[in-house]
Amino acid sequence: MTDTTPPLDITTVSTTPFPDQRPGTSGLRKKTRVFMQPHYLENFVQSVFDAIREEIGGFAHQTLVVGGDGRYYNRPAIQTILRLAVANGFGRVLIGRGGLLSTPAMSAVIRRRSALGGLVLSASHNPGGPDADFGIKYNIRNGGPAPEGVTESIYQRTLNIAAYRTVTVPDIDLDHQGETTIGRTQAIVIDPLADYAAVMEDLFDFGALRKLFRSGFRLIFDAMHGVTGPYAQELLEKRLGAPAGTVIHGAPLEDFGGHHPDPNLVHAAELVAAMAERDAPDLGAACDGDGDRNLILGRTFFVTPGDSLAIITEHAQRSIPGYRTGLAGVARSMPTSTAVDRVATALGVPCYETPTGWKFFGNLMDAGLCTVCGEESFGTGSSHLREKDGVWAVLCWLSILAATRTSVEKIVQAHWERFGRSYFQRYDYEDLDVKQATEMVAVLRTKLTTLLGTSLSGSRITVADDFGYKDPVDGTVTERQGLRIVLANGSRIVCRLSGTGTEGATLRVYLERYQKDAVNEGIEQVLAPLTHVALHLLELRERCGRDKPTVIT
Ligand code: VG1
Ligand code: CO
Numbered sequence: 001m002t003d004t005t006p007p008l009d010i011t012t013v014s015t016t017p018f019p020d021q022r023p024g025t026s027g028l029r030k031k032t033r034v035f036m037q038p039h040y041l042e043n044f045v046q047s048v049f050d051a052i053r054e055e056i057g058g059f060a061h062q063t064l065v066v067g068g069d070g071r072y073y074n075r076p077a078i079q080t081i082l083r084l085a086v087a088n089g090f091g092r093v094l095i096g097r098g099g100l101l102s103t104p105a106m107s108a109v110i111r112r113r114s115a116l117g118g119l120v121l122s123a124s125h126n127p128g129g130p131d132a133d134f135g136i137k138y139n140i141r142n143g144g145p146a147p148e149g150v151t152e153s154i155y156q157r158t159l160n161i162a163a164y165r166t167v168t169v170p171d172i173d174l175d176h177q178g179e180t181t182i183g184r185t186q187a188i189v190i191d192p193l194a195d196y197a198a199v200m201e202d203l204f205d206f207g208a209l210r211k212l213f214r215s216g217f218r219l220i221f222d223a224m225h226g227v228t229g230p231y232a233q234e235l236l237e238k239r240l241g242a243p244a245g246t247v248i249h250g251a252p253l254e255d256f257g258g259h260h261p262d263p264n265l266v267h268a269a270e271l272v273a274a275m276a277e278r279d280a281p282d283l284g285a286a287c288d289g290d291g292d293r294n295l296i297l298g299r300t301f302f303v304t305p306g307d308s309l310a311i312i313t314e315h316a317q318r319s320i321p322g323y324r325t326g327l328a329g330v331a332r333s334m335p336t337s338t339a340v341d342r343v344a345t346a347l348g349v350p351c352y353e354t355p356t357g358w359k360f361f362g363n364l365m366d367a368g369l370c371t372v373c374g375e376e377s378f379g380t381g382s383s384h385l386r387e388k389d390g391v392w393a394v395l396c397w398l399s400i401l402a403a404t405r406t407s408v409e410k411i412v413q414a415h416w417e418r419f420g421r422s423y424f425q426r427y428d429y430e431d432l433d434v435k436q437a438t439e440m441v442a443v444l445r446t447k448l449t450t451l452l453g454t455s456l457s458g459s460r461i462t463v464a465d466d467f468g469y470k471d472p473v474d475g476t477v478t479e480r481q482g483l484r485i486v487l488a489n490g491s492r493i494v495c496r497l498s499g500t501g502t503e504g505a506t507l508r509v510y511l512e513r514y515q516k517d518a519v520n521e522g523i524e525q526v527l528a529p530l531t532h533v534a535l536h537l538l539e540l541r542e543r544c545g546r547d548k549p550t551v552i553t
Contacts, residue, residue, distance in 0.1 A: 008183035010087045012163050015039045021047070021158035023151040025357040025499035027137025029123045032073050035134040039164075045081055045119070046164035047157035048138050049088045051150065052117065059085075059116070060184070063092040065109050065139075067101025067192060068121025069227040069261075069290040070252035071128030074099045077121050077136070079171045086185040087165035093185060096192030099174050100252060102227045102291030104381070104389035105196035107143035111385065112195045116141055122227075122290035125262035126502065129255040133502050144362035144386025148478060151359075193234050196391075200235060203322030203384055204395050205402075212402040213241045218281035221246055221394065222271040224261040225253040226289035231391050240398075261288050263295035263378055263390075264553045265302060276300045283397060283408060287390035292358075293378040294390035296397055298408025306337030306424050309374035311415050312396045313343045316372060319403035320396060322384065329370040331361050334467050334482055335494045335510040336376040337422040339415075346419070355469050355481035356496065362386050363473035376426060376510065378553075413519075420516035423526045427549035428498075429507040429540070437505035440543040441497060444483055447537065451485060457529040459487040467494075485537075490514040493534045507544075509534050 021028055021044050028044060035041055053059065064085050068074040078099045085093045094109060099121075101109065106118045123135035138146045138154065146154070172180050172187055180187045213219075219242055223229035229250030236242040248271075249257065260267045263286035275284040275297045284297035296303040303311070313330050316323035330344045331352035344351035352370055354360035358379065364370040365383040374380040379388035380396075397408070404411060448464040455461070463486035468479045482496035491513040498506035511530045515521070540546055 008086065008167050008169070011166055011168065013039070013042070013166060014163050015043055015161060017159050017161050018043055019159070022155040023137065026124065026145065027120070027135050029126065029133060029135035029500055029502050031502050032128070032130050032132060032134040035073060035077070041077055041080055041136070042084060042164045042166065043158055043161050044136060044154075045084050046088075047154050047161055048119070049084065050157050051153040053088075056116065059088055059090045061091050063094060063113060063115040064090050065094045065101070065106060065113070065115045065118035066121075067096030067106055067118070068099055069102070070098070070100050070254065071122065071134065071256070071289065072130055072132070072254040073134050074121050074254070075174060077134075078174065081119055082172065082187055083166045083169065084164060086169070086182045086187075087167045090185050093187045094190050095174065095187065097175065097177055097189050098192070098252075100192045100227055100230070102192075102196070102231060104292055104385050104387045104392065105192055105231065106139060107385040107387040108195040108199045109190070110139060110141065111143040112198070120290065123502070124290050124500070125260060125288035125293060126500075127256060127260050128289065132255070139386075142362055142366055142386050145357070145359040147359050147362065147476070149476065193231060196231060197234060197239070199384055200392065200395060203320060203392075204399055205321050206239060208402045209240045209395070209398050212398060217401070219246050219283045219285065219398070220248060220271065220274055220281045222248050222263070222268055222284075222286035223250045224259065224263065224268065224286055224288065225249045225251060225256040226261040226287060226291060227252050228287040228291040228391055231291065232287075235391060235395070256289060263288050263293050264551070266551055266553075268295055271295070272297065283401065285394040285397070288378070291390050292381075292388040294380060294393040295378055296393065296408070298412070301409040301412070303408060303412055304337065304424055305374065305376050305378045305380065306339045306422055307412055307415065308393065308397075309336070309372070309380050310339035310343045310419070311400070311411060312380060312393070313340050313347070313372050314415060315400045315403070316396070319399045323371065327371040328368055329364070331364050331370040331373040333357070333360070333375040334484065335426075335496070335508070336374060337424040337512050338490070338514065339419065339422040340374065342419045352472070355467065355478050357499070358388050360469065360471070360478075363471055367473045369472070376424065416519035420514060421519040422512055422514050423521075423523050424510070424512045425523060425527055426553045427509040427511070427531070428551045428553070429509075429544070429546050430501070430550040431504040432507055432544050432546065434505045436544050437497060437507055440538055440540070441483065441495065441507070443543075444495065444538055448483065448485070456485070456487055456533055459489040459491065462486055462488050491530055493530055495534065495538060507540075509538070
């Protein structure tokens with residue numbers, strides 16, 4: 001234990017507001033160089049502290065957790081945040097060793113150690129490096145992302161900030177666990193794996209999973225050089241006995257090895273290729289940079305996130321001890337496929353439809369209204385934490401496979417045979433001109449009322465609106481969360497602009513068509529009529545000069 005002698009010199013640094021610090025779908029995300037400007041990070045962090053101090057008075061008896069996905073600028077940012085936390089009077093600051101904490105692990109640490117909240121340093125699946133992306137988000141006492149009321153109050157403060165408080169002290173050693181007293185603050189470097197691993201041990205039958213691996217079951221887990229490498233090595237290889245080498249790209253790197261740590265069919269190409277080989281493993285999985293997203297693959301078989309959510313919901317009670325007593329309900333974001341809705345109906349539990357972003361699930365889980373939730377963007381999770389959780393999703397699939405002793409593909413086929421299939425795809429058009437894209441969506445919005453009741457590729461339009469949500473717990477209303485066109489036959493077209501990008505605008509077009517019986521048709525073919533209508537209604541080519549999407553997931 002080292003001591004710097006109090007009293008500390010707290011410096012008040014004058015600053016001027018940056019106009020662009022409004023958090024998006026998941027925190028504040030910008031180019032790394034934007035974050036590296038003098039005062040930029042400090043302004044935001046001081047604004048977070050000012051916004052939350054109001055609620056609780058002072059920080060002297062409070063714990064703040066800090067950690068990130070290991071990308072470039074993670075370490076200097078942590079040292080800066082620690083100095084601000086000391087100057088703002090926090091009693092304790094917990095920091096993941098190496099500066100690392102996955103997003104779900106942050107949630108676990110906040111909850112298990114009764115912290116006031118935490119700052120996650122990540123731009124998730126966006127690339128890292130001095131010329132790539134950086135981000136920061138604040139998680140509240142329940143371990144989940146700050147709700148809109150809080151992010152809005154933070155933003156208002158960033159617009160009026162005149163000064164921040166900091167101290168001049170040397171950097172602390174982030175690489176060894178231990179405690180440093182700085183003024184009245186205890187800075188504690190903690191094991192980033194322990195709390196998270198304990199939560200997993202509580203939920204899953206580790207004995208059954210060890211048996212699965214002992215029987216010769218093979219998994220390949222691609223950590224994409226993000227933060228999940230150490231978590232997956234600890235849980236899968238060390239505790240569950242999966243062979244060494246099960247985890248690939250396991251070392252967290254500042255630039256993720258030059259790739260996008262985005263677990264989808266495009267960016268996880270190496271994993272996809274490995275799962276297509278003749279002697280492919282039984283299960284392929286990948287997580288994103290900060291460990292909250294997951295990709296699930298069987299042998300030459302892709303499980304869509306919507307199906308994965310539905311199948312985890314279907315099997316949870318039978319296959320996972322943590323859900324033995326059943327599920328209270330389920331929730332999905334509006335653009336996510338409706339596959340889980342049909343499982344909820346069969347289970348006799350409610351299904352909630354929320355706007356995009358994990359922050360909208362928090363109240364439902366806190367109130368005990370839902371247990372499992374998910375998004376089409378490769379995010380699945382449950383009330384064990386308040387974040388989506390990539391490694392948890394992999395453990396869910398392992399548990400289902402251990403209980404059923406069949407293949408990934410057969411599990412999905414059986415699900416389709418029982419419930420029918422939601423054919424689902426998302427088209428992303430990245431780096432559009434912001435003005436053109438905003439106008440394109442605005443024009444379609446004005447057309448919606450005239451579309452209602454008309455017919456589209458042979459079916460009547462029953463809903464044509466801009467999705468609004470009233471939180472059933474606290475009554476908060478959130479408007480304009482995505483244009484949706486729903487047909488009488490259950491097909492849907494949803495369009496919205498991304499709230500996580502750092503360059504230009506990204507349009508997301510979500511397409512869904514439900515078929516009860518014909519469950520093995522080509523997806524492109526089944527969705528083609530909807531795709532055609534969507535692009536035509538948007539006038540995408542005329543307004544934004546685009547024909548082809550950047551990514552299809
Ligand atoms: C995207 C996804 C959304 C997800 C969000 C954060 O937001 O669509 O479902 O919650 O990313 O995920 P948007 O606004 O770009 O569509 V993560 O893994 O970046 O924390
Ligand atoms: Co993420």
